[in-house]
Amino acid sequence: MVRQIGRIDRVGKQRHDLPRRLAETGHLPERDAREEEIDRRTRQLLAIPGPVTAEEAEALVACFAPDDCHGVARTLLHLIDTGPNPVLTTRPDPDANKGHHRLYHRSVFDAPGPTT
Template identity: 80%
Template sequence: MRPEVQAFVETGPLPDWDAREEEIDLRTRQLAAIPGPVTAEEAEALVACFGPDDCYGVAWTLLHLIETGPNPALTTQPDPDANEWHYRLYNRSVFDAPAPTT
């Protein structure tokens, strides 16, 4: 795993809307330092970094970075109590996938 990804993951989940501006700025800078595409291992680790809300749009940036990986990060439907971002990733991989060719 690249050091930039490791640093982001070690900082933990994204904060919520009530976080201090400095914390949100830090997470934004950390995320911007990760060039895509990510590896499957990195995508899997990044999935655990979603917070309780969209963190002023930072969660969307995280989602798009995860989607640069080689495979869908989530291949099974999340548990009913899973984070909403896990559902988004799963649904985007299932419903936005190209139709199989015959």
């Protein structure tokens, strides 16, 4: 029984390491990245089970790329949304990516944010 509890703890820790490891690899690829890189990073993102914790959501915010990258940013946004909100309560810089603006608008206005 002790061995099984230890195994569950390791699995839980590995689960919580996934968002941190994704964030450590930098932002998601941009639209013009190689298909293999987009697929690899998408698999990393999809391997993270929701709901995420507040700490995991904060780490994942750093993963937004400057563009939507063929919908990968929307997948990231939905994963962040499984965690406690709001994640961003400070207005992002005007040149910040759409993901940051959407998270901020959701927290302030409870709305999806700008679509342009």
